[in-house]
Amino acid sequence: MNTYRVGFIGCGGIARAHAMGYRGANNANIEFVAGSDLNPDGEKAQRLASEYGITLYGSHQEMLENEKLDLISICTWPKAHSEATLAAAEYGARGIMCEKPMAVNLEEADQMIAACEASGSVLAIGHAHRFSPQAEMARSLIQKGEIGTVSLIWGHCSLDLMNNGTHVVDLVNYLNGDVEASWVMGQIDRQKNVSGRGNHPDMVVEDMALGRVGYKNGVVGLIELGERAHQAYQFHVVGSDGIIDVNATDGPALKVLSAYRQRGWYAPELQEVFSFQSELEELVEAVEGKKEHRSSARRGRAALEIIIGIFESSARRSVIEFPVDVQDFPLERMIAEGMLSQ
Template structure:
């Protein structure tokens, strides 16, 4: 079987630090086309990977050699480009949040179903070893009933790593639509749904713009969430943390699980008998460590395409996680608890 031919649309930081290096490292993929509205950016990527450069994604999608597309554009373009790519007969890996409205997300899933092609959303947190271990511990019943959780994802903001710095699309409401909640909060909503194996049914949130000047997108948010079985917890997302925080803590009947909360041990288990287990697993990717190790997103996506399997983070899963974030935004706007 020949190599899977890849087209990457959007040559900014997420493409540079994750998609390009992971496709390049994969033994069965070849980057043959790249696209960016900034010609220099597209040309630089094309030269680096021996690909053809485009400045119009419609033209790129006409290239029949391409098997799969990575959508690495500003949020407002995710749905439009993904649907066009699926209709062009390509498999799609779309960055998160998958869309900026539930209607758009549903249309993406409809396009995937109609085309019979794979649609995966780039929620890399599901692939982190400590997160997978926590899911196993909960599923097996080893830690007993889960009562509550707290999860955070915060760093100093996109200007420190986006290719456009402070001029980045992340700060532009018409292009980002949602700020820190779309960038970081949606990752944690997806992660908790995955680890707990339950859907959230209610959300209440305060969503603010406090740290970044000259922007009308949110940069700090605190949410309280409740699952179907009554597990309650908090989720915070922020672009105002001087030091990155990516920790999740699960409080259960027989143990407290601390995930990515310690620089040495990615999983710490405090048992109810007073014993503590410390586990070293592969560390979580941070913005400081971009490109240093495989997030497993690309390798999982390629495997699903080759074996015709449903991805761990399908478009349907992406929609459910997006629903939590949009519910949080609605809660802040209405000052009410929102039923999801």
């Protein structure tokens, strides 16, 4: 087993989940080395430092100059994801796990991919739900034809597109075999002057969002987010011969109705996993050239492209064809132009 020296940019809540994931990794010797944070004296950074024995810095440039790091977790608020990834790539990190959303616009996402290709760094995005056993099993059953030909994948959750929504869109992509989208139509609503919800204090957010995504295999994705959406982080896959429910609120994490098996609803057996551990073990495997990361930068960008497409469709009141040729964050533009509440 190889030894990897680990550092963090952003030392808040999710950095701790990454640290637990690294600590559990079964395929690497992990040395916790350093972390940088806007507020290194804050309670969250201090807690991470005391639990994992890392040196804290107030600037990631200073940390990267002083420490030898192999793997870097980027756990800042969204607007810093891109700049921190570029710095980690330029410094020559072998593996970078950047939290979701990958970036706040497609231009930044493309810069991140280009920088990591140039430096030979593996870049993965923290869409950890891809590693949940129910999602993994659902995808495998779909691919085996358990519910026939899939026509619709409906995903819904609370909060906004860039926060919980990026997980919802990414998981619809995952359940659909990561087939590319070809068009999207969307609508958003913003009546309140809202920014700074939870762990995205640097972003403006919509109150509600709805997206209909057409995939190249004919499947339709239906994305519902926000106050009046069904609040559970949940997915319903409709096929010609059955239905799969992921994260059913009224039962097991995975429920399947399969005409093909001529049986009523059943709940496949699932193994417990800690998805943050799985995504970081896979980062090690990707760095060692054993496989592409399940949540690669390319796939993170695919989720972001759909989200940007939903916003842009709402701005233009029309279907948006792929590739989405929009370089800014349309929600900010719509607010600045007076289309939506300040």
